[in-house]
Amino acid sequence: MSGExxxxxxxxxxxxxxxxxxxxxxxxEGFAGSLTLVGEEPHLPxxxxxxxxxxxxxxxxxxxVGLPSRRDVDARWKLGVRARxxxxxxxxxxxxxxxxxxxxxxxxxTGTRARAWPDPAEAALDGVLTLRTRDDADRLAERxxxxxxxxxxxxxxxxxxxxxxxxxxxxxxxxxxxxxxAPLVGALGGTLGxxxxxxxxxxxxxxxxxxxxxxxxxxxxxxxGAEFSDGSRIEADVAVVALGAVRNTEWLAGSGLxxxxxxxxxxxxxxxxxxxxxxxxxxxxxxxxxxxxxxLFEYQMLSLEHWGNAVAQAEVAxxxxxxxxxxxxxxxxxxxxxxxxxGLNIKSVGVPTFSDxxxxxxxxxxxxxLIAVYGYxxxxxxxxxxxxAKWLEHYQHLIETxxxxxxxxxxxxxxxxxxxxxxxxxxxQHLSHxxxxxxxxxxxxxxxxxxxxxx
Amino acid sequence: xxxxxxxxxxxxxxxxxDPYPLYAELRENGVTRQDDGSYLVGTYHEIAALLHxxxxxxxxxxxxxxxxxxxxRNERPPSFIGLDDxxxxxxxxxxxxxxxxxxxxxxxxxxxxxITRIAEELIDxxxxxxxxxxVDEFAYPLPVTVICxxxxxxxxxxxxxxxxxxxxxxxxxxxxxxxxxxxxxxxLDARDAMARYLGELAGGRRGHPSEDMLxxxxxxxxxxxxxxxxxxxxxxxxxxxxxxxTTVNLITNGVLTLLRHPDAHKRLRDEPGLMPRAVxxxxxxxxxxxxxxxxxxxxDIEVAGVTVxxxxxxxxxxxxxxxxxLRFDDPxxxxxxxxxxxxxxxxxxxxxxxxxxxxxxxTQIALGALxxxxxxxxxxxxxxxxxxxxxxxxxxxxxIARG
Ligand SMILES: Cc1cc2nc3c(=O)[nH]c(=O)nc-3n(C[C@H](O)[C@H](O)[C@H](O)COP(=O)(O)OP(=O)(O)OC[C@H]3O[C@@H](n4cnc5c(N)ncnc54)[C@H](O)[C@@H]3O)c2cc1C
Ligand code: HEM
Numbered sequence: 001m002s003g004e005x006x007x008x009x010x011x012x013x014x015x016x017x018x019x020x021x022x023x024x025x026x027x028x029e030g031f032a033g034s035l036t037l038v039g040e041e042p043h044l045p046x047x048x049x050x051x052x053x054x055x056x057x058x059x060x061x062x063x064x065v066g067l068p069s070r071r072d073v074d075a076r077w078k079l080g081v082r083a084r085x086x087x088x089x090x091x092x093x094x095x096x097x098x099x100x101x102x103x104x105x106x107x108x109x110t111g112t113r114a115r116a117w118p119d120p121a122e123a124a125l126d127g128v129l130t131l132r133t134r135d136d137a138d139r140l141a142e143r144x145x146x147x148x149x150x151x152x153x154x155x156x157x158x159x160x161x162x163x164x165x166x167x168x169x170x171x172x173x174x175x176x177x178x179x180x181x182a183p184l185v186g187a188l189g190g191t192l193g194x195x196x197x198x199x200x201x202x203x204x205x206x207x208x209x210x211x212x213x214x215x216x217x218x219x220x221x222x223x224x225g226a227e228f229s230d231g232s233r234i235e236a237d238v239a240v241v242a243l244g245a246v247r248n249t250e251w252l253a254g255s256g257l258x259x260x261x262x263x264x265x266x267x268x269x270x271x272x273x274x275x276x277x278x279x280x281x282x283x284x285x286x287x288x289x290x291x292x293x294x295x296l297f298e299y300q301m302l303s304l305e306h307w308g309n310a311v312a313q314a315e316v317a318x319x320x321x322x323x324x325x326x327x328x329x330x331x332x333x334x335x336x337x338x339x340x341x342x343g344l345n346i347k348s349v350g351v352p353t354f355s356d357x358x359x360x361x362x363x364x365x366x367x368x369x370l371i372a373v374y375g376y377x378x379x380x381x382x383x384x385x386x387x388x389a390k391w392l393e394h395y396q397h398l399i400e401t402x403x404x405x406x407x408x409x410x411x412x413x414x415x416x417x418x419x420x421x422x423x424x425x426x427x428x429q430h431l432s433h434x435x436x437x438x439x440x441x442x443x444x445x446x447x448x449x450x451x452x453x454x455x
Numbered sequence: 456x457x458x459x460x461x462x463x464x465x466x467x468x469x470x471x472x473d474p475y476p477l478y479a480e481l482r483e484n485g486v487t488r489q490d491d492g493s494y495l496v497g498t499y500h501e502i503a504a505l506l507h508x509x510x511x512x513x514x515x516x517x518x519x520x521x522x523x524x525x526x527x528r529n530e531r532p533p534s535f536i537g538l539d540d541x542x543x544x545x546x547x548x549x550x551x552x553x554x555x556x557x558x559x560x561x562x563x564x565x566x567x568x569x570i571t572r573i574a575e576e577l578i579d580x581x582x583x584x585x586x587x588x589x590v591d592e593f594a595y596p597l598p599v600t601v602i603c604x605x606x607x608x609x610x611x612x613x614x615x616x617x618x619x620x621x622x623x624x625x626x627x628x629x630x631x632x633x634x635x636x637x638x639x640x641x642x643l644d645a646r647d648a649m650a651r652y653l654g655e656l657a658g659g660r661r662g663h664p665s666e667d668m669l670x671x672x673x674x675x676x677x678x679x680x681x682x683x684x685x686x687x688x689x690x691x692x693x694x695x696x697x698x699x700x701t702t703v704n705l706i707t708n709g710v711l712t713l714l715r716h717p718d719a720h721k722r723l724r725d726e727p728g729l730m731p732r733a734v735x736x737x738x739x740x741x742x743x744x745x746x747x748x749x750x751x752x753x754x755d756i757e758v759a760g761v762t763v764x765x766x767x768x769x770x771x772x773x774x775x776x777x778x779x780x781l782r783f784d785d786p787x788x789x790x791x792x793x794x795x796x797x798x799x800x801x802x803x804x805x806x807x808x809x810x811x812x813x814x815x816x817x818t819q820i821a822l823g824a825l826x827x828x829x830x831x832x833x834x835x836x837x838x839x840x841x842x843x844x845x846x847x848x849x850x851x852x853x854x855i856a857r858g
Binding site for chain 2: 361362363367369371388390391393394397408409410411412413414415
């Protein structure tokens with residue numbers, strides 16, 4: 001079939017950012033076969049980043065975050081239906097409504113969901129929320145509109161910090177509890193973590209680090225407050241559990257794929273590995289649920305929760321799904337992420353946690369405008385800008401070319417002149433929240449149960 | 456006789472009409488040191504990297520041997536195009552507040568109707584004529600009217616502004632010669648006069664707010680505070696000059712290029728929706744800004760295997776990068792439907808053009824309005840007479856005639 005376009009049946013499971021962008025790319029590439037998108041949520045694809053930003057500020061309604069479609073995808077949409085498994089021999093996706101969808105090529109784009117509060121009774125209290133979906137954001141915005149006396153945010157990763165920022169902007173009292181030493185340390189390390197802690201406090205956040213929430217208290221089924229591991233307690237009528245994300249891979253148990261809590265392992269061409277580490281040729285993976293090797297990070301498998309990665313990986317996966325071998329492309333995009341909180345615009349390129357040192361290369365912590373550059377064993381592996389995003393392209397180039405760390409002197413606007421310091425990236429075990437970028441070793445996860453095929 | 460250096464040949468007025476073969480030679484030669492110690496870069500990827508490199512200064516004072524003219528120019532405070540971060544960033548933010556997002560997101564879009572009306576009025580004025588100078592009758596009056604309205608400069612002062620601007624642009628000519636000194640001085644005097652004029656105009660609006668940008672700059676303060684009087688004069692002068700000079704050339708180059716490429720002309724007439732892309736291609740193919748002559752490395756840096764020493768003049772040949780075959784397929788072809796067209800027409804990096812959204816809108820509207828009318832016309836002089844400057848390159852006049 002060399003040179004010919006593929007035109008079998010394609011099923012995409014997960015109808016969000018990665019699923020939609022893949023569907024559009026398939027059609028852009030000339031795919032003319034049948035295309036089905038399956039999504040557990042009842043909504044057409046929408047955008048999540050505004051959910052913790054504009055939506056919580058009441059500037060945009062949760063109804064209005066639909067993803068703009070780049071083109072007509074001419075697909076069958078199965079929305080509001082969960083896929084519960086794959087029959088790898090018959091090549092079918094099994095749906096909760098009983099339907100079986102035959103496929104020639106499958107794309108897994110089931111993303112992640114919010115990690116739930118571990119105590120089900122406490123999690124069920126009225127006022128205890130998580131934030132991942134449009135409906136979650138709707139509920140949370142409504143709570144904030146009602147003017148709670150205090151909001152508790154559990155976990156100071158990006159999502160938790162953005163929620164706290166929105167609360168302060170609305171003039172609400174907010175307590176942030178984080179088991180690690182500072183907000184954002186899991187993603188950005190010690191130097192910027194300490195900066196984020198000062199920032200939050202300067203904006204009036206009651207920030208409590210090095211503590212865990214030991215209990216959520218309730219009365220009459222409603223949240224009334226929380227207790228901390230240091231013995232202190234607060235009253236609060238809303239608690240947002242921001243403990244990070246869980247990859248939606250349970251539905252793949254028994255599929256024979258290398259799917260586990262860290263994601264679905266795939267190769268650089270987005271083809272899924274099976275549980276023996278053998279690469280498949282008809283099952284592809286993209287977006288938050290994927291775990292893929294990256295040459296810039298010593299071919300370790302990366303799991304990213306980044307908007308830009310979902311788009312880029314979906315495009316590569318879609319291209320490869322309909323292209324013959326020699327035309328396939330690798331997914332090599334340098335990871336990139338942004339966040340806005342407390343009036344600052346934070347952007348990251350590379351993998352800051354893949355580092356042993358960090359140096360301020362431009363601007364200064366004091367000014368709140370800066371570029372921090374991260375190095376690992378003498379080469380540049382990441383850079384994070386605070387209100388200085390236009391410079392990042394330069395650092396991306398340094399990352400791509402494995403330029404020596406620390407970068408040479410001479411930046412026009414270097415105000416903090418200090419030597420590189422340890423990047424102080426904590427073990428994720430010691431954080432409340434899961435990091436949005438994780439290095440997950442070199443091998444596909446092996447599943448230990450052998451599946452008897454054809455059962 | 457000593458052979459001329461490449462840079463001398465590029466700036467030689469005799470090569471103004473077609474500098475592109477020289478750019479090809481420049482790319483072929485790699486990064487080249489000129490006899491005067493300056494370094495010329497003409498390849499796309501190297502220019503892109505330098506425009507994003509924080510060790511490259513835009514401030515003349517970073518040079519080890521600033522030339523005479525620079526020293527004199529530096530007695531005036533530089534505007535933000537000639538400053539580095541964090542000063543550049545602060546001043547640019549303040550200037551952006553009344554001009555674009557996030558504070559004034561609708562400012563440019565709101566001008567759509569005005570620009571269309573101005574373009575139509577200008578066309579009406581020469582509708583019956585058999586012979587038109589595109590520069591004087593269309594490409595010049597349109598952007599100057601728009602920027603004056605935006606800033607709040609009275610229309611009757613346009614002739615003074617034009618005289619000052621011409622003196623300033625002519626002083627950007629590097630050709631040595633008996634009158635160089637004189638031109639430089641005339642340029643400085645004009646800049647001072649324009650700055651004083653704008654300072655007084657703005658001063659008069661303090662406490663009497665009107666809708667324009669000068670008024671906003673003296674009356675509203677954002678998180679970065681307000682400009683000092685000296686900063687205000689430098690910034691307003693920059694906005695006024697940068698705000699029309701280059702757009703004149705882009706519109707003129709557009710007419711010239713379309714009359715030279717009848718197929719593209721027809722294509723655009725039949726499908727006006729292609730105009731935005733065609734304007735991007737113009738910015739690549741015939742950019743108004745050919746080079747950025749005022750960069751200086753703050754440390755020894757390596758560019759394509761050559762070490763450019765700290766403090767040396769570094770000249771980025773944007774128009775050459777735009778024709779680099781390693782970046783653009785068939786770069787010498789004008790293709791109004793070109794995709795993946797990340798040209799350097801507006802520069803790149805932190806100094807990328809502040810007014811790009813306005814320039815794009817003006818040029819799209821101007822060419823769109825003029826196109827249907829151009830059918831019966833041809834170029835009288837090809838190539839047309841060019842203005843002196845090799846930096847801001849464009850025709851002095853563009854005569855077209857019916858038939
Ligand atoms: C509040 C918030 C703020 C964010 N802010 C930023 C930001 O500022 N910058 C940034 O870079 N990134 C941000 N992100 C991350 C970004 O939104 C994600 O990277 C992106 O959504 C990933 O897209 P995806 O399609 O891979 O997965 P998802 O968006 O998680 O979509 C997966 C979809 O699959 C569905 N699904 C799951 N299992 C099944 C099943 N078995 N059957 C059928 N359907 C299933 C799910 O319901 C879901 O709709 C943010 C995320 C959140 C939640
Ligand atoms: C077609 C028209 C235009 C072209 C080709 C053009 C081109 C450019 C280029 C190449 C630069 C980069 C300079 C550098 O890096 O040193 C620049 C900067 C600039 N331009 Fe434009 N420009 C145009 C129109 C405008 C308009 C309409 C305005 C104002 C409203 C404007 C205002 C500026 C300013 C203020 C800067 C300096 C930005 C900074 O230093 O941060 N330009 N322009």
